[in-house]
Amino acid sequence: MESDFSISLIYNLPVFAEGAGIPTENVDLSQSQIQEGIDTIFSALKQISNASVFGTDGNVEKLFSFLDLEKPDLVFNLCESVGHDASKEMCVASMYELMSINYTGSNALTLGTLLNKSRVKEILSYHKIPTPKFFVAKLNSKKISHNLQFPLIVKPLKEDASIAIENESVVKNQTELFNRIKYIHTNFNQDALVEEFIDGREINVAILGNGENINVLPLSEIEMTSLPENFPKIVTYNAKWMKGTIEFENTIRVCPVNIEQKLIEKIHTIALESYEILSLRDYARVDMRIDKFGNPFVLEINPNPDLSTDSGFVAAANVFGLTYEKLIESIVNCAIEREKVFCVN
Amino acid sequence: MNSFVQDLDVALIYNLKPENIESNQCDEKNNFNNNGKKFLAEEVSQKKNVDVFAEWDSQETIDAVKNSLSVLHNVIPIEANENVFSNLLLHKPQIVFNVSECINGISREAQIPAMLDFLSIPYTGSEPLTLATCLDKSRTKEILSYYKIPTAQFCVIENLSQIDSIEISFPLFVKPLHEGSSKGIFNSSVVKNKKELVSVVEKILVEYNQPALVEKYLTGKEFTVALLGNGNDVKVLPIVEINFDSLPKNVNPIFSYEAKWIWDTKESPLDIFECPAKISSTLKNKIEKICLETFKVLRCRDWARIDIRLDEFETPNIIEINPLPGILPKVEDNSCFPKAARSAGISYDELLLTVLHLAAVRNNLT
Numbered sequence: 001m002e003s004d005f006s007i008s009l010i011y012n013l014p015v016f017a018e019g020a021g022i023p024t025e026n027v028d029l030s031q032s033q034i035q036e037g038i039d040t041i042f043s044a045l046k047q048i049s050n051a052s053v054f055g056t057d058g059n060v061e062k063l064f065s066f067l068d069l070e071k072p073d074l075v076f077n078l079c080e081s082v083g084h085d086a087s088k089e090m091c092v093a094s095m096y097e098l099m100s101i102n103y104t105g106s107n108a109l110t111l112g113t114l115l116n117k118s119r120v121k122e123i124l125s126y127h128k129i130p131t132p133k134f135f136v137a138k139l140n141s142k143k144i145s146h147n148l149q150f151p152l153i154v155k156p157l158k159e160d161a162s163i164a165i166e167n168e169s170v171v172k173n174q175t176e177l178f179n180r181i182k183y184i185h186t187n188f189n190q191d192a193l194v195e196e197f198i199d200g201r202e203i204n205v206a207i208l209g210n211g212e213n214i215n216v217l218p219l220s221e222i223e224m225t226s227l228p229e230n231f232p233k234i235v236t237y238n239a240k241w242m243k244g245t246i247e248f249e250n251t252i253r254v255c256p257v258n259i260e261q262k263l264i265e266k267i268h269t270i271a272l273e274s275y276e277i278l279s280l281r282d283y284a285r286v287d288m289r290i291d292k293f294g295n296p297f298v299l300e301i302n303p304n305p306d307l308s309t310d311s312g313f314v315a316a317a318n319v320f321g322l323t324y325e326k327l328i329e330s331i332v333n334c335a336i337e338r339e340k341v342f343c344v345n
Numbered sequence: 346m347n348s349f350v351q352d353l354d355v356a357l358i359y360n361l362k363p364e365n366i367e368s369n370q371c372d373e374k375n376n377f378n379n380n381g382k383k384f385l386a387e388e389v390s391q392k393k394n395v396d397v398f399a400e401w402d403s404q405e406t407i408d409a410v411k412n413s414l415s416v417l418h419n420v421i422p423i424e425a426n427e428n429v430f431s432n433l434l435l436h437k438p439q440i441v442f443n444v445s446e447c448i449n450g451i452s453r454e455a456q457i458p459a460m461l462d463f464l465s466i467p468y469t470g471s472e473p474l475t476l477a478t479c480l481d482k483s484r485t486k487e488i489l490s491y492y493k494i495p496t497a498q499f500c501v502i503e504n505l506s507q508i509d510s511i512e513i514s515f516p517l518f519v520k521p522l523h524e525g526s527s528k529g530i531f532n533s534s535v536v537k538n539k540k541e542l543v544s545v546v547e548k549i550l551v552e553y554n555q556p557a558l559v560e561k562y563l564t565g566k567e568f569t570v571a572l573l574g575n576g577n578d579v580k581v582l583p584i585v586e587i588n589f590d591s592l593p594k595n596v597n598p599i600f601s602y603e604a605k606w607i608w609d610t611k612e613s614p615l616d617i618f619e620c621p622a623k624i625s626s627t628l629k630n631k632i633e634k635i636c637l638e639t640f641k642v643l644r645c646r647d648w649a650r651i652d653i654r655l656d657e658f659e660t661p662n663i664i665e666i667n668p669l670p671g672i673l674p675k676v677e678d679n680s681c682f683p684k685a686a687r688s689a690g691i692s693y694d695e696l697l698l699t700v701l702h703l704a705a706v707r708n709n710l711t
Binding site: 058060061064082088090091093094095097098107108109112113116119122123125126127 | 430434447450451452453455456459460462463464473474477478481484487488490491492
């Protein structure tokens with residue numbers, strides 16, 4: 001990379017930074033914690049390039065003027081939402097494309113597709129990638145009919161970062177299911193995704209690279225054996241973000257994992273196939289669960305996994321032998337290299 | 346027209362086809378003699394495809410759309426160029442009539458809608474995800490297949506070495522993965538053997554700089570279907586049949602770039618469309634049913650045109666979905682959506698006002 005190569009780190013300002021008027025219980029902490037990582041990434045980028053940084057609050061005019069002024073060779077894209085609207089994630093990427101600016105991570109279509117959990121499952125199912133059976137409970141639907149086996153897990157269709165994943169998300173009967181769907185409809189004003197709950201080990205697969213130069217980083221597992229008996233074995237919002245809660249303290253990330261070689265290979269194959277099928281770029285995390293027969297299922301795919309220093313992705317990179325700085329540089333290089341790729345053979 | 350929403354400040358956002366590139370200015374020597382030759386990326390970037398602006402609109406179309414909308418609204422045309430953003434801020438329209446297709450990448454049709462979403466300005470037609478998805482023909486086919494909506498067996502070829510792994514039998518139909526408006530579909534797109542396949546795939550990889558979609562070639566009739574509406578109130582306009590008998594002799598019965606832009610001229614229009622299609626009511630019902638399902642599954646809004654082809658069992662298959670359908674104004678332009686509307690007794694003005702009305706109602710601008 002030339003020393004005058006310019007990279008703009010673009011991220012979304014946390015919602016609460018917009019000012020008063022937002023009740024604290026609606027504040028999405030997962031976004032605010034991401035900001036802690038911004039400085040670290042920015043320092044890493046400064047070491048390898050002429051770096052600038054911009055936090056967008058959804059004012060696209062400011063974003064445009066920034067990009068127009070900087071004219072970066074590359075955007076390091078950390079925009080996961082704008083304002084409180086995660087569906088704008090693909091809109092930001094579309095703006096980079098409109099301005100012909102290359103950016104790290106997946107393209108607008110993939111970002112938009114992955115935010116829609118049922119769409120992802122439709123595509124994976126088409127390619128016979130195992131994913132739990134599901135249906136979508138539409139906002140305006142009155143009847144809930146399905147042929148899935150309880151227990152089930154209920155999620156909002158279009159959120160990430162474990163938003164609205166709580167102990168009550170796992171339901172054991174039709175009444176609990178009905179109540180939880182109603183909760184999602186009422187509080188999140190969106191469709192609910194209902195899936196068969198796979199009670200088993202939870203494995204995160206970090207992937208780095210493109211095409212021939214792709215690496216599956218060492219697997220991580222979220223150990224939940226110390227959770228109280230009556231808690232479902234899931235990574236709730238609390239477990240992910242709220243230090244001090246029972247869930248946070250008893251869901252422990254382990255990397256590398258103790259797992260038999262045959263299963264590792266199965267997991268690698270499924271993760272890489274999913275990555276390719278969904279046209280992911282540069283880096284991503286595939287979350288899986290292993291059922292009691294040892295079959296992995298893809299739960300979710302995150303095209304821009306958390307890159308803060310204590311994140312799972314970074315831990316996996318460390319075990320792989322990449323320092324934090326090297327990881328950021330690798331992502332940058334992936335984005336630059338794929339722009340050059342063009343081959344007929 | 347009393348039932349339409351009226352007096353809105355409407356911005357018409359469009360891409361203007363450059364004047365010096367006429368659709369019939371096809372230099373066959375430059376575009377059909379590349380068989381077997383490999384190009385470097387640099388050579389490719391300098392090369393202009395014959396159909397690079399095929400999706401963009403002429404001044405005539407833009408004027409016609411503006412005039413139609415002006416019957417009931419205040420219309421400001423805004424070109425989707427580098428000033429589009431400042432023009433939107435300047436004019437602050439209540440709603441946008443979007444016909445912009447832009448140019449960069451698979452999300453090109455989603456870019457103006459994405460910008461409008463940021464600015465919270467409502468617009469006609471589908472959301473960015475639907476627009477981008479429909480430009481990815483394999484993604485669209487995966488989704489349709491999941492819902493068991495018939496679509497031809499297919500695979501995606503990203504490099505020539507993958508050709509040997511194709512498990513679909515000849516003849517095959519080969520097109521660029523991410524184009525619309527019959528771009529990259531020529532008479533030569535139907536291939537009968539490996540040699541032809543390699544040559545067409547290579548042309549797509551090199552000249553269009555994108556993967557090739559290889560499909561089983563469907564041998565039956567072809568139709569295009571215009572849909573108007575939202576939610577449970579979507580109307581299917583009279584079905585248009587592509588009459589391949591009107592094509593020159595000895596060419597493949599497909600709706601190619603040549604058929605759409607070269608052999609069909611204003612001076613001597615091809616008699617290529619039959620609307621309403623003369624088909625049995627059973628087939629009509631089948632086609633309408635899968636079009637409505639497709640519209641719903643892909644979450645189209647306001648309008649879309651869906652291309653259909655019958656397989657050897659007369660089963661309608663979805664070929665592609667156009668959430669930004671072409672709307673050339675004149676009868677002799679042979680544009681399918683306006684043609685279907687005319688056949689249903691809906692004038693060009695009424696058609697465009699309906700689309701705007703649907704978007705306005707969807708956004709509570711009434």
